[in-house]
Amino acid sequence: MKKWILASLILVCASTSLAQKIKVRRVKGNQAVIEYSGGILQPGQAYELAHDEFSEPSSSSGSRQYVVGLDFSLLSTKSDASGAESVTEVTLGGKFGWNFVSYEIGPLVKWTSSTTGSATSSTFRVGGFADYNMIHNMAGEAFIYGLGGSASMGQQDVGGNKKDLMTFFAGPFAKWFPTGGSVGFRTDLGYIYQRQSGGSSGDVAVSGLSWEAGILAYF
Numbered sequence: 001m002k003k004w005i006l007a008s009l010i011l012v013c014a015s016t017s018l019a020q021k022i023k024v025r026r027v028k029g030n031q032a033v034i035e036y037s038g039g040i041l042q043p044g045q046a047y048e049l050a051h052d053e054f055s056e057p058s059s060s061s062g063s064r065q066y067v068v069g070l071d072f073s074l075l076s077t078k079s080d081a082s083g084a085e086s087v088t089e090v091t092l093g094g095k096f097g098w099n100f101v102s103y104e105i106g107p108l109v110k111w112t113s114s115t116t117g118s119a120t121s122s123t124f125r126v127g128g129f130a131d132y133n134m135i136h137n138m139a140g141e142a143f144i145y146g147l148g149g150s151a152s153m154g155q156q157d158v159g160g161n162k163k164d165l166m167t168f169f170a171g172p173f174a175k176w177f178p179t180g181g182s183v184g185f186r187t188d189l190g191y192i193y194q195r196q197s198g199g200s201s202g203d204v205a206v207s208g209l210s211w212e213a214g215i216l217a218y219f
Contacts, residue, residue: 062182064139064218067097071214081204085117095129101138104131110152119158127152144175148188166195169210182218
């Protein structure tokens with residue numbers, strides 16, 4: 001059977017006298033889409049590659065099999081309960097996950113300091129996240145965007161008035177790796193929905209826009 005990947009590799013080398021590099025962008029079965037830096041290629045021409053013609057990606061690019069992240073978010077919402085006050089929240093979060101190139105999943109933790117009127121509270125939540133990368137997250141890729149979501153649960157205590165929380169978030173994200181390596185920055189902008197149960201107000205729903213920013217490290 002004809003090896004389509006060999007046909008794709010006509011984009012790889014035209015002259016062994018020049019320093020040449022390839023970057024594999026996408027692989028499907030035995031076909032590959034690559035970027036090529038070298039001499040002039042002829043469409044339809046087959047090129048023979050030496051066994052050691054190209055080396056493995058440099059270690060400076062790093063692996064992206066696992067991810068750890070720290071993030072920060074600022075949120076302003078208002079409950080649908082009658083006479084409710086606006087809420088301002090500052091959240092710090094951490095997560096660990098597995099990168100499967102086109103998607104990523106893993107657990108997360110969140111700590112939130114909340115101000116409602118003159119009252120303050122803190123909340124600890126645990127949950128999970130999932131990302132869909134519209135650009136494959138591979139070593140050497142400098143900019144990635146996609147859609148992400150998370151779900152978490154926890155409890156809020158305001159002066160002995162406890163509420164159980166269930167929180168959902170979804171929206172687009174962008175990841176930027178300035179050097180193409182394994183450490184970068186991330187920002188999210190999306191919709192957040194929180195269900196609060198218990199407490200003096202009973203069951204209420206809270207929703208609004210949320211922005212998050214943080215740092216990522218892959219290994």
